[in-house]
Amino acid sequence: MKISFHGADRNVTGSCHLVEAGGLRILVDCGLFQGGREIDEDNAADFGFDPRQIDILLLTHAHLDHCGRIPLLAQRGFSGEIIATAATHELARVVLLDSAHLQEEEAKRHARRAYRRGRPAPEPLYNTLDALNAMDLFGRKAHYGEPIQLADGVSATFYDAGHILGSASIRLEYRDSGKSKAIVFSGDLGNKDRPILRDPHTPPHAETLVMETTYGDRLHKALEPSIQELYDAINAALARGGNAIIPTFALERAQEVLYYLREGTEQGLLPKRLPVFLDSPMAISATEIFRRHPECYDAEARALFDQGTDPFALPSLRFTRESSESMALNQLAGGAVIMAGSGMCTGGRVRHHLRHNLWRRDSAIIFVGFAAPGTLARILIDGAERVRLFGDDIPVQAHLQTINGFSAHADRDELLAWQQAIKPERTILVHGEEKAMRAFAERLEGTEVVMPRQGQRLAL
Structure with missing residues (x-):
């Protein structure tokens, strides 16, 4: 058994790992790199392996940094089977089609600039047809805790990772001559005791563990004070006469915030008829998919569902699918909560809302998720006094x-x-900033620790 690393190595995005076992070449995730403009070159570069030789892709979950290069993989010759949970199948379709649309729109913008400068027009990383072709490769649906036979002596078992709907950790087992070896991929692990989804499950022992370290150097704030902080920030913006803009990840974060906003209006902690706009076609579709998969919910959310209560419904919630509806929100003088993608402000409709609200002293921009280095969200969080949006210099x-x-x-x-x-003999740290990774490594005991660089190969 061998493993090589092709993304999220000493950084937080682009997860992609290749395992060779039992004559199979198995890819675990194929994510998009996210961050500054130089990231575009990383996404377009060679994968570090021949996509035509990959037999199977195991997908831990549908976040873009874990699935976003799948259409490019297919475009470059991958024709094997993609295996994921049923919820991930549905969410990945929404995510990949949205990503393809954004790639096409970005290419059009660059093409206009290139035309004015007499340069050749750039091509999108992939297009909508590439995304649809990739979806045709999705095959068997994994059920938590049930092994899937990949070949003689090679099986994969998915375990609930509690991160987003359908997310999984994956245990690969290889048996040969009566002996077995196992490797576990954590995927992204969820936070315990959260609403909607179950807590992460732990797979059985494996000799090797490949695990994420996004927050390997810090503890989270307590949840209840964070919810109150959200309510206070919204109420303060409303009192000033401004809007509250929440850059929102379409999967999990949008649904979680809607869950808390519903609770806040029911408990009188927010205005009963608070105007809330979910301005993200992908988040709207994802919310509808969440409603179709209550089997993934924890006991509390499932009880709400069984009682006929929609966990995500508010009295004045409006979905804005059409771009014209989104543009109309820019005319709102104040008094509204606008949730829009993307969470890191790297694209999507939230950038337009930032353009119309960043300069306003009465409005609030509320970040409720991780922001990778180089993204507009991180630049704002780090204290930028001015940012450039759509050719305009905007004061913050x-x-x-x-x-x-x-x-x-x-x-x-x-x-x-x-x-x-x-209890692994070897722990391989991925998907984290190097500082967080090193801090986490110092706390590990009784295991060999590896922090691979991109392209590195290991024999297991």
Whole structure:
């Protein structure tokens, strides 16, 4: 058994790992790199392996940094089977089609600039047809805890990772001559005791563990104070006569915030008829998919569902699918909550809302998720006084607030407990900033620790 690393190595995005076992070449995730403009070159570069030789792709979940290069993989010759949970199948379709649309729109914008400068027009990384072709490769649906036979002596078992709907950790087992070896991929692990989804499950022992370290150097804030902080930030913006703009990840974070806003209006902590706009076609579709998969919910959310209560419904919630509806929100003088993608402000409709609200002293920009280095969200969080949006130089005068308690990722202590329960002989750290990775490594005991670089290969 061998493994090589092709993304999220000493950084937080682009997860992609290749395992060779039993004559198979098995890819675990194929995510998009996200961050500054130089990231475009990383996404377009060679994968570090021949896509035509990949037999199977195991997908841990549908976040873009884990699935976003699948259409490019198919475009370059991959024709094997993609295996994921049923919820991930549905969510991945929405995510990949949305990503393809954004790629096409970005290419059009660059083409107009290139035309004015007499340069050749750039091509999108992939297009909608590439995304649809990739969806045709999705095959068997994984059920938590049930092994899937990949070949003689090679099986994969998915375990609930509690991160987003359908997310999984994956245990690969290889049996040969009566002996077996196992490797576990954590995927992204969820935060315990959160609403809607179950807590992460721990796979059985494996000799090798490949695990994320997004929050490997810190603990999360307590949840209840974070919820109150969200309510206070919204109420303060309303009192000033401004809007509250929430850059929102379409999967999990949008649904979680809607869940809390519903609770806030029911408990009188927010105005009963608070105007809330979910301005993200992908988040709208994802919310509808969430409603179709109550089997993934924890006991509390499932009880609401069984009682006929929609966990995500508010009295004045409006979905804005059409671009014209989104543009009309820019005319709102104040008094509204606008949730729009993307969470890191790297694209999507939230950039238009930032353009119309960042300069307003009465508005609030509320960050409720992780922001990778180089992204507009991180630039704002780090204190930029001005940013450039759509060719305009925008002063940053709105109230900026970062609420860290809403993370969908396990924190340092939760990661440690999960790792210790598996008791691996070797722990390979991925999907984290190098600082967080090193801090987490210092706390690991009784295991060999590896922090691979991109392209590195290991024999297991």
